[in-house]
Amino acid sequence: MDHDQSKAKGGFARAEALTPEQRKEIARKAALARWDGELPQASHDGTFRIGGAVLSAAVLPNGKRLLSQGTFIMTLGRSRTPKAGDGVLSTVDGIPFFLQAEVLKPFVTPEVMQAATPIFFRFKDGKRGLGYDAELLPKVADVYLKFRDACHAADKPIPRQYSHIVKACDILMRALAHVGIVALVDEATGYQDARARDALAKILEAFVAKELQKWIPTFPPDFYKEMFRLRNIPYDENGFRKRPRYIGHLTNDLVYSRLAPGVIDELRNKNPVVANGRRKSKHHQWLTLDTGHPKLLQHLEAVKVLMKASDSWDQFKKMIDRAMPRYTPMPLFKGVEQED
Numbered sequence: 001m002d003h004d005q006s007k008a009k010g011g012f013a014r015a016e017a018l019t020p021e022q023r024k025e026i027a028r029k030a031a032l033a034r035w036d037g038e039l040p041q042a043s044h045d046g047t048f049r050i051g052g053a054v055l056s057a058a059v060l061p062n063g064k065r066l067l068s069q070g071t072f073i074m075t076l077g078r079s080r081t082p083k084a085g086d087g088v089l090s091t092v093d094g095i096p097f098f099l100q101a102e103v104l105k106p107f108v109t110p111e112v113m114q115a116a117t118p119i120f121f122r123f124k125d126g127k128r129g130l131g132y133d134a135e136l137l138p139k140v141a142d143v144y145l146k147f148r149d150a151c152h153a154a155d156k157p158i159p160r161q162y163s164h165i166v167k168a169c170d171i172l173m174r175a176l177a178h179v180g181i182v183a184l185v186d187e188a189t190g191y192q193d194a195r196a197r198d199a200l201a202k203i204l205e206a207f208v209a210k211e212l213q214k215w216i217p218t219f220p221p222d223f224y225k226e227m228f229r230l231r232n233i234p235y236d237e238n239g240f241r242k243r244p245r246y247i248g249h250l251t252n253d254l255v256y257s258r259l260a261p262g263v264i265d266e267l268r269n270k271n272p273v274v275a276n277g278r279r280k281s282k283h284h285q286w287l288t289l290d291t292g293h294p295k296l297l298q299h300l301e302a303v304k305v306l307m308k309a310s311d312s313w314d315q316f317k318k319m320i321d322r323a324m325p326r327y328t329p330m331p332l333f334k335g336v337e338q339e340d
Contacts, residue, residue: 041122042066042129043325045316050075050175057129058123066119073098076140077168082336094335096132098140103159112139117243124323138176204266207259212285213219215307219251219284225253230316245277254303254320256283259295261327300325 042058049055053075056068067075078098094115097107115136121129148166151158158166186192191272227250256264265281274280287293303320310316 001043020250021038026156039120039122039128042124042127045123050172050179053112053177056306058121058129058136060121065134066135067130067137069118069130069132072132072137075168075172076144077165095235099143101162103162104143104147106144112136112143118141133165141172141176144169156284158193172258180236203260206264206290207263207288207295208266208270209286209292212281213287213289213293214285220281220300220304221327222304226304230307230310230313252283254327255296255299257326258320259292259299261326262290263327 040060043061045058046058047054047056053071055071055075056242058066058068058069060066076098095108096118099112099116103133115133117132118129119133120129123129144166147162148158163169183192186195198295224247225235227247231250233244252264256267267286270286271279271281271283282297287296302324306319306323307316310319
């Protein structure tokens, strides 16, 4: 028996020796300790639908994909939710409650145990979250389906308290198989790039106008006043047109690179640098009136708030990188470098 298998067996033994009240108290204390620590903040979050369920997902800066605890449990056909205060369902030695049943023990592998540790984090908006590695979901579903198969092989009925969970897991695995084969075909044929290009094209069509909107007003003065303050540059409205050229690079970084996927690259294509080293028009004059320009104004207001709350450029950059991270280049624009 290897170390992981021994650890899993020992975890089940310790869990069985505890009363329900002791398990809850252990989980509560562990959760409070985790909440008190510094939590990683998601770089991306959102929801998606699979098998008739809507799952809340997040991606941490290290690339770890998470599913929120609540939607994870509901997708498995469980109705229990964590009580207010600790925010975590009973776990003992890393065994979540949905794997603690005696009948499941033969099917819980070390691989499942390794992925079953709850992860405490913050969503992009700063709210606290608790989730599991996304790869745990099909592993847990597989545990219940192996339990079902064992019941059938022994010509025994599935216990009533597990029948709805087994059904939910079966639906989930069928849905995941469908998504999986579509993803495999897309990857094998290269269609995932075309699909990404199509999605990006729709974004760009909404944000970037086909023709220049010359009369769209310029950036509000406060935006550059705050930028100059944080950069320790004297601000003179009369001589503003002679500002350092790198201010344009900073504007691209703070605004257009964070406005929507691919927008900065599309604006560079529409509005290239000419012989004198500058552009014929302002990037914002290429934004659409119904989507691009309103989004720009909203974004600028948020950036100004962060600027005014900052005492230094370094402090401001840390805040904006966390609150409004840059969009990474998409497949349509591979090879295009971001301006710093």
